[in-house]
Amino acid sequence: MKPKLLLGIFIAVSIVDLCLQLADSQELMRFTRPLLMPVLLYFVYESSKGKVTIRILLLSLAILLFWIGDVLSLYEGQWYFVMKLSLYSLAHVIAGLVLFKTTYYAPKFELIKTLPFIVYALLFLAFLLSSISTLKALVIVYSLAITGMAGVASLRKGVTSQISYQLGVYSSLLFIASDSILMTNAFYQSVPLSDLWVTGMHVGGQLLLVKSILNHKD
DSSP, X not given: OOHHHHHHHHHHHHHHHHHHHHTTOHHHHHHHHHHHHHHHHHHHHHHTTTOOOHHHHHHHHHHHHHHHHXXXXXXXXXXXXXXXXXXXHHHHHHHHHHHHHSSSSOOOOOHHHXXXXXXXXXXXXXXXXXXXXXXXXXXXXXXXXXXXXXXXXXXXXXXXXXXXXXXXXXHHHHXXXXXXXXXXXXXXXXXXXXXXXXXXXXXXXXXXXXXHHHTOOO
16 A cells, blocks of 8 residues: 555544544544554555664554553553553653664764753653652653653754654654643643643654654665
8 A cells, every 4th residue: 555545544544533532432532543553554664665674663663652552542540541651651762762763873962952852841840740649750751751752853953864853853842742731631730622632742743753764864
């Protein structure tokens, strides 16, 4: 199947899933949500035929972890929430590693590029942790994983193609926005249409991450 067709299917299923979420149709979402990551994974496969590398395999692993976390998000309860955050944390760590390896050569650490993400993470944690009675360690680890991924994405300028760099940064920003709303809604106060915003930006972040990796030219 052609990658463009798969991309169209992914976008179409994403829109349907968001509409079902807006309509609060949980039962139907149990059919659409589990379809998203397999379609995206197939898109990666079709787009990388004949050039499967370690980074493509790692990207596929991250997508698999995102998929399990996305399915768990359909269910309520602390166990599901803990498992979802744990899987997402690992997925973000792997995504950061994939971004680091998707370069012409290893990027150098520059504090000035990563500082905005670090400052935001510290301020957000300072704001949020006082409202959390349990799961503080998990929230900190989760925030570190996303911040680490965003930091790596910001360091890739000049060591990958411009479009790959930009898509990686945009992906990170969508993940940060999505997970900030997720955490605020879970631990501080209810955010209107939070599930819709979280899902939409999370899916967008996943797609842009994939596009960033695939747009790198060795």
